[in-house]
Amino acid sequence: MKSIQEIEREIIDEFSIYDDWMDKYEYIIEIGKDLPLIDPSKKSDDKLIKGCQSRVWVDAEKKDGKMIFTADSDAIITKGIIGLLIRVLSHQTPEKVAKAELGFIKEIGLQEHLSPTRSNGLVSMIQQMKLAAIKQSTL
Amino acid sequence: MEKVAFNIEQIRSQFPTLARTVNGKALIYFDNGATSQKPQVVIDRINEYYTLENANIHRGVHTLSQEATTAYEEARISIQHYLGAQHAHEIIFTKGTTDSINLVAFSFGELLQKGDEIIISAMEHHSNIVPWQMLCERKECKLKFIPMSPKGELDLETYKELLSSKTKLVAVTHVSNALGTVNDVNSIISLAHNVGAKVLIDGAQSIQHMPINVQDLDCDFYTFSGHKLFGPTGVGVLYGKEVTLNSMPPYQGGGDMIKEVTLEKTTYNSLPHKFEAGTPHIAGGIALGTAFEYLNSLDMEALQQHEKELLDYATGQLQRIDGIQFYGEADYKVSVISFLIEGTHPYDVGTLLDKMGIAVRTGHHCTQPIMDFFKIPGTIRASFAFYNTKEEVDIFIYALQRAVRMLK
Ligand SMILES: Cc1ncc(COP(=O)(O)O)c(C=O)c1O
Numbered sequence: 185m186k187s188i189q190e191i192e193r194e195i196i197d198e199f200s201i202y203d204d205w206m207d208k209y210e211y212i213i214e215i216g217k218d219l220p221l222i223d224p225s226k227k228s229d230d231k232l233i234k235g236c237q238s239r240v241w242v243d244a245e246k247k248d249g250k251m252i253f254t255a256d257s258d259a260i261i262t263k264g265i266i267g268l269l270i271r272v273l274s275h276q277t278p279e280k281v282a283k284a285e286l287g288f289i290k291e292i293g294l295q296e297h298l299s300p301t302r303s304n305g306l307v308s309m310i311q312q313m314k315l316a317a318i319k320q321s322t323l
Numbered sequence: 324m325e326k327v328a329f330n331i332e333q334i335r336s337q338f339p340t341l342a343r344t345v346n347g348k349a350l351i352y353f354d355n356g357a358t359s360q361k362p363q364v365v366i367d368r369i370n371e372y373y374t375l376e377n378a379n380i381h382r383g384v385h386t387l388s389q390e391a392t393t394a395y396e397e398a399r400i401s402i403q404h405y406l407g408a409q410h411a412h413e414i415i416f417t418k419g420t421t422d423s424i425n426l427v428a429f430s431f432g433e434l435l436q437k438g439d440e441i442i443i444s445a446m447e448h449h450s451n452i453v454p455w456q457m458l459c460e461r462k463e464c465k466l467k468f469i470p471m472s473p474k475g476e477l478d479l480e481t482y483k484e485l486l487s488s489k490t491k492l493v494a495v496t497h498v499s500n501a502l503g504t505v506n507d508v509n510s511i512i513s514l515a516h517n518v519g520a521k522v523l524i525d526g527a528q529s530i531q532h533m534p535i536n537v538q539d540l541d542c543d544f545y546t547f548s549g550h551k552l553f554g555p556t557g558v559g560v561l562y563g564k565e566v567t568l569n570s571m572p573p574y575q576g577g578g579d580m581i582k583e584v585t586l587e588k589t590t591y592n593s594l595p596h597k598f599e600a601g602t603p604h605i606a607g608g609i610a611l612g613t614a615f616e617y618l619n620s621l622d623m624e625a626l627q628q629h630e631k632e633l634l635d636y637a638t639g640q641l642q643r644i645d646g647i648q649f650y651g652e653a654d655y656k657v658s659v660i661s662f663l664i665e666g667t668h669p670y671d672v673g674t675l676l677d678k679m680g681i682a683v684r685t686g687h688h689c690t691q692p693i694m695d696f697f698k699i700p701g702t703i704r705a706s707f708a709f710y711n712t713k714e715e716v717d718i719f720i721y722a723l724q725r726a727v728r729m730l731k
Contacts, residue, residue, distance in 0.1 A: 205346055205678040210729060213671075237686050237701070238670040258700075259668040260730060261675075297674075303686075304670060 185250075188280055191272045192288035199292040208293070209261065216264035220274070222254040233312065235305035238262045242309050244316030250275045251317050255309070262304050265289075265297050273313060281317035286310070329625035335710050337362040348680025351715045356500050356528060356659055356706030357684055358550045361614075365554060368613040372606040380605055381579055381596070395605055398612025399595070405615045406545070407536035408562055412594040415568070416608050419559035420527040421450040423546035424494070426561055426598060427523055428454035430571040431492065431544075437463040440489040442520075444469040444477055444506070445696060446499045449689045451525045455494060469495065471696065475502040475651040479510060490520040497529035501688040501704065502651025503634075503659030505529070512542050521567060527551055531708070532630060532657040534623055543567050549607060554614035558607030561598070568594055575600040626709040633707045634658040637716045644724065650693075650702050658707035661688075664723075667730045669703045675726035681719055 186194075202208040222231065222243045233240040238259035245252045253270045257263045272288070273281050289295055300307050335341050340360040343350050352360060372394070378387035380395050396411070403411045417423045435441075441455050445468050459466045469482045477495075486493075493515040498505050512522045523544035526535060531552040537545050544563050550556040563571075573580055573591055577600035582590045591597050637660060641647055646665030663669065673685035686701040687694045694701060705719065 206675070206725075206729075209675060209678060213729060237673075238668060239700075259670040261671045 185275055188272055188276055188284050192286075192291075195268060195271070195288050196291050212264035212268075212294075213260050214264070215267040216260040216262075219256070219263045219267040220254045220270060222256045226254075227256065233305040233308045235303045235308070237302065237304040240266065240305035240309045242266075242312055244313060244320075246278065246320045249277060251278055251281050251313075251320065253313060257305070259304070262297070262306060265294060265306060266309065269310065269313070278317040278321035282314050282321060284314075329622050329629065331629070331710070331712060334621075335712075337364070338710055339363060339366070341710060345680045345682070346678050351681045351711075351718060353705040353707060353711065353715075353719065354682045354684050355531075355708040355711075356551075356688075356704060358556070359531060359553050359708055360710070361555070362553055362617050364617050365610050365614050368610040369555060369606050372609055377606075379602055391605060391609075394609045394612075395603075398609050398615075401612040401615045401619075402560060405535075405619065406562055407538050409538060410565055410594075413562055413565055413568065415561040415563065415595045415598045416603050417546075417559045417561050417598075418557055418604070419548035419550070420448075420525060420546045421548075423544075423559055423561035424451055424523070424525065425454045426574045427494075427544055427546075427563075428458045430574045430598070431521070431567070432458040432462060433572050434570065435462045435464050435491055438465070438489065439491045440465045440467055440487070442467045442469060442482070442485055442490055442493045442495075442515075444495045445471045446475065446477070446502060446504065446690065446693055447494075447496055448500055448525065448527065449691070451494055451496060452692070464491075465489075473697075474653055475499065475504045476653045477504075477506055477511075479507065479514075482511065483514060486514060486518045486520065488518055490515065490518050492521050492523065494523040494525065496525040496527070498526075498532065498657050498659075499651065499690075499693070500528045500659070500706075501661055501690040501693050501702070502653065503656040503661070503706075504651055504653035505533075505655040505657060508540060508542070512540060516541070528657065528659075533627060537562050549611040549614065552614060553617060554611040555604075555607040558604045558611050560611075565594065568598070573597050573600070577601045579603075621709075629709055630658040630707060633711055633713065633716060634660070636713055637705065637707070637719070640716060640720045641723075644720075644727065650697055650699070658711075659704065660706075661702040661704045663699060663702055664727055667727055669701050671730050672703050672723070672726050675729065676719075676722055679722040679725070681722055 222241050226243045227241050231241045231243055238257055240257045242255040253274045255266045338360045376391050378391045380392040399414045400411050402414050455466055467485045470478045497508050508524055515522045521543040524542045526545050526547040530547045546561050548559040580592050580597050580600040582592050648663050650661040669685035684704045
């Protein structure tokens with residue numbers, strides 16, 4: 185399995201071929217369509233993160249010592265960004281997830297979506313993913 | 324300033340922000356409901372104040388302080404004249420609409436008794452809901468709501484039934500920020516006065532779109548924010564009738580609002596100072612006066628006509644987009660269009676439009692009760708000012724179609 189840093193580097197390389205914003209978003213929307221979706225039965229209120237712009241559901245499990253994340257959102261761009269985060273964080277050990285800095289988001293120019301004022305649920309989602317990992321690492 | 328004929332290019336050239344690019348594209352600013360851009364004269368006035376005149380007001384014998392005081396008081400007079408108020412001291416400088424409404428909710432609220440009733444409407448901004456809820460909790464009063472129709476118009480028949488001798492205040496928005504509806508405030512005001520209730524009109528979204536005369540309206544309070552009508556942020560106005568303002572206790576205590584202070588007791592200053600505790604936003608007040616002078620220099624009728632054309636044109640063009648649903652289809656509207664497009668999420672549409680240089684608002688627009696009424700989480704809102712153009716609308720429609728193609 186590749187390390188978090190390796191996957192982040194891979195994503196940065198993929199995005200480097202787009203110099204147009206619309207192409208970049210076209211790609212994010214594609215990623216959003218392939219998001220590993222949360223099981224519908226788990227789409228309950230306690231998994232829901234309410235932003236005032238978009239809503240996000242996220243679920244975390246530990247399998248064979250690795251964190252597995254699934255999620256969903258009502259907004260496709262939000263889904264695309266979640267897809268990138270899951271690609272980086274899923275199948276990693278809880279310790280690594282808890283410590284991940286996720287600098288790639290800024291490098292590919294998407295940091296605006298992680299601003300707390302954007303209120304799209306993504307900031308809280310990352311917190312929840314890390315919290316779930318921290319819980320798993322102390323068990 | 325002298326009135327000049329309506330010339331869109333000339334008007335646009337007075338707003339420096341409109342000339343910038345966003346994400347490599349010429350900015351198209353359709354978020355005027357949130358805040359407007361500022362003309363150069365307003366920006367220059369703020370700069371000039373801090374460069375040459377800066378001093379505290381109402382409290383110095385020195386030249387700078389007197390000049391600043393004069394400029395600030397002249398701004399008050401410009402605003403008085405623009406609003407057609409009887410007296411300059413009926414113009415209270417505040418931080419904005421929210422602050423003005425909170426002032427009334429506190430000070431006028433002090434006069435209320437347990438069981439008194441306040442009426443607001445189903446289409447209020449949160450800042451014209453929450454202060455009344457807080458007051459009702461504090462004073463054990465009752466809050467009632469004028470309902471609205473699916474078109475986004477207030478139901479005045481029900482309003483008549485809500486009114487009674489218990490009604491002490493009616494607080495409604497002149498224009499809905501989320502729907503664009505222009506409410507029939509003349510009827511709302513006279514019906515309230517028939518039962519002896521006072522009326523507050525939230526003018527945050529009306530004063531930039533139409534002439535306002537508070538004496539013709541006969542409202543008891545009228546509130547607005549400077550930043551939505553081409554002035555600075557952090558400054559706004561509460562207009563109140565002299566008798567009503569005089570009957571109310573002060574809101575905040577501090578400097579400027581007192582006549583005499585001993586350690587035991589204070590006598591309060593007269594209007595408007597009674598409601599203006601502390602050093603105000605001096606530069607903001609002065610530049611707000613400039614914004615009104617700027618508006619006075621324009622041909623308001625021509626501006627209204629232009630905005631109406633933009634609204635009709637944009638509505639017509641949008642209607643041709645598959646799956647579009649409008650929210651707010653009142654007969655009488657200002658240039659605000661709220662909509663959703665089937666199969667797309669406002670957040671996605673807003674993000675893609677931004678990447679194409681277009682600023683719109685997405686979300687609930689601080690009007691969650693309206694969103695609950697329509698059972699939607701939010702809308703996309705385009706709101707035009709007189710400096711917007713049909714060409715911008717065309718680019719917006721094109722960009723919107725592109726965004727929808729990408730998202731569906
Ligand atoms: C109808 C209405 N009322 C009140 C406000 C609050 O204005 P401010 O935030 O400037 O105090 C707004 C601003 O969006 C508004 O549109």
